[in-house]
Amino acid sequence: MDRKLLDLLVCPTTRQPLAMLDSRSLKSLNEAIARGGVLRGDGSQQTEPLREALVTRDRAQVYRVDDGIPVLLAEEAIASRQVEGFPSA
Numbered sequence: 001m002d003r004k005l006l007d008l009l010v011c012p013t014t015r016q017p018l019a020m021l022d023s024r025s026l027k028s029l030n031e032a033i034a035r036g037g038v039l040r041g042d043g044s045q046q047t048e049p050l051r052e053a054l055v056t057r058d059r060a061q062v063y064r065v066d067d068g069i070p071v072l073l074a075e076e077a078i079a080s081r082q083v084e085g086f087p088s089a
Contacts, residue, residue: 012074018055026050063077064076
């Protein structure tokens with residue numbers, strides 16, 4: 001993802017800056033998705049693993065990136081508290 005674009009992006013609900021999710025956290029999230037039970041903000045289940053994602057500064061919300069395009073919709077956000085062992089900052 002373009003660094004200039006990343007510097008402009010914020011969480012749509014909290015207005016916190018976003019950063020790329022590191023590989024360790026992405027792996028943890030994808031393992032939880034594979035086990036089932038990871039829900040998006042709208043209550044629907046996240047069934048597909050993520051290739052890239054953005055995370056809020058407090059690491060509470062994760063937003064997927066599809067083909068280089070951030071999906072910054074509150075109803076599509078994944079709360080990291082659902083993921084047991086999600087790495088903290």
